[in-house]
Amino acid sequence: MNSAEILGEIEKQGKRIKDFDRRVSIDFIAESVEHVVAVGPQHGLPSIDTDEISFERLPSTWLLCGVAAARATRMAGENRKAKSSDNHDRLHASAGAYFDVLVTDDVEFRQTLALIPELPFEACSSAVFKSRLSAP
16 A cells, blocks of 8 residues: 555545654664664765664664654655754754753654654753743
8 A cells, every 4th residue: 555545544534644643663763773874884984783773872873863754754644844944953853862851942843852762852842941940
C-alpha cells in the first residue's frame, strides 16, 4: 500500500493523519545515524563500526537524526512546509545531550521534540521556565 492509499483509508474513516499518535522509533533513528556514519569517511570523518553506534557514542548525531525524523513526521500528511528555521532547530536539538532544558516559545518545535523517544532534555516555554526560576 502506498502513502496515497494509506491517506485515502484514513480519510474513509473520517480521520486525519494528525489524529493518530505519531512517534519516531529508536530503530529509525539508529538507521539514520548508521547512514550518516557510513558516508562520513567520504567527508573526512573517521570510520565507525556499526556495532559502536549508540546515543552514548554519537549523541549529537543521534539527536540531529532524531529531530530531522520528527520534523518530517510532523510535516507528513499535514501539508506543512519546511521552514527556514528548521535547520537552526535541528542544530539546537543536536546539542541536547549537553543541557537539561531547552527554552523555546516555538510551539511547533516543542511538539516536534515530543516525538523523539528518550529525549535527554526537557523543552519548555519561556513562561514555564520563568515560573520555575521565580518559584521558592
